[in-house]
Amino acid sequence: MKSLILTTGARLLIALFLVFSLYVLLRGHNAPGGGFIGGLIAACGFAIHAFASGVAEARRALHVDPRTIGTLGLACALIAGLMALPLGAEPFAGIWGEIADYKISSVLLFDIGVYLAVVGGILTLIFALEETL
Amino acid sequence: MSWTLALPILVPFVTAALAFLLRNRRGSGWISVAGAVVSLVLAIRLLLAVLEHGVVATQMSAWAAPFGITLVADYLGAAMVLITAIIGLAVAVWAMAEVGQTSARLGWHGLFQTLIGGVTGAFLTGDLFNLYVWFEVLLISSFVLLVIGGRKKAIDGAVKYVTLNLISTVLFLCAAGLTYGATGTLNMADLRAAVSAHPDQGLMTVIAMMFMIGFGLKAAVFPLFFWLPASYHTPHYAVSAVFAGLLTKVGVYALIRVFTLIFVGDQGYTHEILLWVACLTMLTGVLGAAAQSDFRKILSFHIISQIGYMVLGLALMTPLAVMGGVFYLLHHIIVKANLFLIAGVSRRLTGSSDLYVIGGLYRSAPLLAALFLIPAFSLAGFPPLSGFWAKYVLVKASLDLGQGLVAFVALLTGLLTIYSMTKIWAEAFWKAHPDQRQPALSAIPTRARWLLLSPIIALAAMTVLIGLIPEPFVTFATTGAEQLLDPSAYIATVLGGDAP
Amino acid sequence: METVVALLSGLLTAAAVWLMLSGNLLRFLFGLLLLSNAVNLAIFAAGRLTEGAPPLLGADGALPGHEMANSLPQALLLTAIVIGFGLFAFALGLTIRAYRSFGHLEIDRMRLAEPEEGEK
Incomplete structure (x- = not known):
């Protein structure tokens, strides 16, 4: 099913969804939001693209296999948890550092991992279901 | 100490991520094997720590118990982690020869490691809700493993496996939620005092029964076992070996944990039910096996009857019985996984698992025949193999309590197990192949042959070792049972903070 | 308020059981979905329904003005919903594959893995 309105609208919406998902991801540190909901929003963006222009087109726009994205997310989260090992802290304890006056932490890395895992997982499911139907 | 507990869970997931990212390369199976070796080393380290301190516990991210997520290992937990690592390594090596490139590209090795990670997590967690999460991790990876490269039959088996396991999951979740609503805590060590102090003990028994049904479905006890013989003979042999060895045992472990640590207030009711369940599980499993004529189906039904023995140990609740259950x-786990691996090799040699259309293995592959006899005799309880001691202890424990009928059922089940094992022996090994085929082991390429046989030889050697020198294992299981029946050390270690 | 939620949970469970017993795999899945929602509601009610503030600290770690809601059941629920969603999506995919392989979704006719006597 091709719809001109949906295809044109989708192009605008995807950009909006992706930017908003990043905003929610970063905001999640101190306020409602975070990697999970951010990942859902980003996945929604690509899902709309898949509905509008087909799964093959959405896969091309994504460049990477969604399963790989999900696994990379798992790897990010694991690295965030394992970072405490060489520093002698407890497993999954938050590690904080400062680069040019910006505080960064393993907590953010973990959240990014969740974000990627959710994007990868949801898109794997949606693409697989779309393709089999 | 905290990393000693956390790393056995984390390493399989790291391995899974690596194996999945490199799934298109030829070496992804070796990553899985390497990860399994590291896991084994870490599991041994954990066991040594437990032998030294009795119980070890830690809080994730240093959030104090009972508010954070606790990881804890006592004798039983540490031993289960070690066995998981052993089976993980054995099947990872075996799968190198058996899992094809197509399945590997779909991420077989990564999923397998995720499954192992989930099982390890379930054995190490000290938090009821966290246990639920680990159950889900192992469940979802087992779902995918079940259908990967699936033929029609595997889809059919998966439908039953998935639906019934989802119901058990929902029950478990509901029970955990109600436990929290009634007591305000989900930390298992904290729950013991909270549950026994609760004014409405009837409500606690209701929740206990919900746990029993939820875990019972996973453990495949009577009358909740129907999904197991419907699905375990359908997937890949490596998958059914690890399912047979580990998955139902996670359910048994959860039953043991919950009904020795948390719900001990109304033993006259809960453990009486468990006793009946155990006896009926033993009988139905072994009778079901007698009616089958497929190698894997017979073994699947035997899983059920063996689960009965373990639940029997829990139901009797004496130190000797619990020790027998733990030992069993x-x-x-070792014996059952090994039998499925042998079934896989036999299928590869003869081309089928239907006992009526195969045969001749004794003449053409005597090594395999000898290797089959070890776990088969152990399963039936022949001295001096490991199964004999396990059965002996359980029968003695029931006789000590004056439960003659229970002891009779246990012995009868052992006898009927011999019947099934003899059937496999006679049909697959002893009689000549109907098509006069001579399926020799040398027909398999050398590299694949050793990948297939070395795990089987190692597991069989372990079975013989436990049988010939049972003393240290019995001592270990006795201490484990004492810890289960008197969990004061467990509770003190968990709630008293990170002691060592 | 708890009574209403408990009744609703019971109603959902009843509908779920009816659907799950109907012998069609797709209906079974819908029943499972209802059942997991019933359980989620039960957990939510078990954690006490209060008119509390969101359990979040304000700027500079200031506590909210009045009583806070219990955040633990909410966290449990969120986890359970996410997991339930994943499992349901998988089960749906499996159902589609089952329909493609067998051409029907009647559970009683799915006997491939366990053929009845004499029809092997």
Whole structure:
């Protein structure tokens, strides 16, 4: 099913969804939001693209296999948890550092991992279901 | 100490991520094997720590118990982690020869490691809700493993496996939620005092029964076992070996944990039910096996009857019986996984698992025949193999309590197990192949042959070792049972903060 | 308020059981979905329904003005919903594959893995 309105609208919406998902991801540190909901929003963006222009087109726009994205997310989260090992802290304890006056932490890395895992997982499911139907 | 507990869970997931990212390369199976070796080393380290301190516990991210997520290992937990690592390594090596490139590209090795990670997590967690999460991790990876490269039959088996396991999951979740609503805590060590102090003990028994049904479905006890013989003979042999060895045993472990640590207030009711369940599980499993004529189906039904023995140990709740149950659990995982691996090799040699259309293995592959006899005799309880001691202890424990009928059922089940094993022996090994085929082991390429046989030889050697020198294992299981029946050390270690 | 939620949970469970017993795999899945929602509601009610503030600290770690809601059941629920969603999506995919392989979704006719006597 091709719809001109949906295809044109989708192009605008995807950009909006992706930017908003990043905003929610970063905001999640101190306020409602975070990697999970951010990942859902980003996945929604690509899902709309898949509905509008087909799964093959959405896969091309994504460049990477969604399963790989999900696994990379798992790897990010694991690295965030394992970072405490060489520093002698407890497993999954938050590690904080400062680069040019910006505080960064393993907590953010973990959240990014969740974000990627959710994007990868949801898109794997949606693409697989779309393709089999 | 905290990393000693956390790393056995984390390493399989790291391995899974690596194996999945490199799934298109030829070496992804070796990553899985390397990860399994590291896991084994870490599991041994954990066991040594437990032998030194009795119980070890830690809080994730240093959030104090009972508010944070606790990881804890006592004798039983540490031993289960070690056995998981052993089976993980054995099947990872075996799968190198058996899992094809197509399945590997779909991420077989990564999923397998995720499954192992989930099982390890379930054995190490000290938090009821966290246990639920680990159950889900192992469940979802087992779902995918079940259908990967699936033929029609595997889809059919998966439908039953998935639906019934989802119901058990929902029950478990509901029970955990109600436990929290009634007591305000989900930390298992904290729950013991909270549950026994609750004014409405009837409500606690209701929740206990919900746990029993939820875990019972996973453990495949009577009358909740129907999904197991419907699905375990359908997937890949490596998958059914690891399912047979580990998955139902996670359910048994959860039953043991919950009904020795948390719900001990109304033993006259809960453990009486468990006793009946155990006896009926033993009988139905072994009778079901007698009616089958497929190698894997017979073995699947035997899983059920063996689960009965383990639940029997829990139901009797004497130190000797619990010790027998723990011993049985540990011995059974090795034996059962090994039998499925042997079934896989036999299928590869003869081209089928239907006992009526295969045969001649004794003449053409005597090594395999000898290797089959070890776990088969152990399963039936022949001295001096590991299964004999496990059965002996359980029968003695029931006789000590004056439960003659229970002891009779246990012995009868052992006898009927011999019947099934003899059937496999006679049909697959002893009689000549109907098509006069001579399926020799040398027909398999050398590299694949050793990848297939070395795990089987190692597991069989362990079975013989436990049988010939049972003393240290019995001592270990006795201490484990004492810890289960008197969990004061467990509770003190968990709630008293990170002691060592 | 708890009574209403408990009744609703019971109603959902009843509908779920009816659907799950109907012998069609797709209906079974819908029943499972209802059942997991019933359980989620039960957990939510078990954690006490209060008119509390969101359990979040304000700027500079200031506590909210009045009583806070219990955040633990909410966290449990969120986890359970996410997991339930994943499992349901998988089960749906499996159902589609089952329909493609067998051409029907009647559970009683799915006997491939366990053929009845004499029809092997």
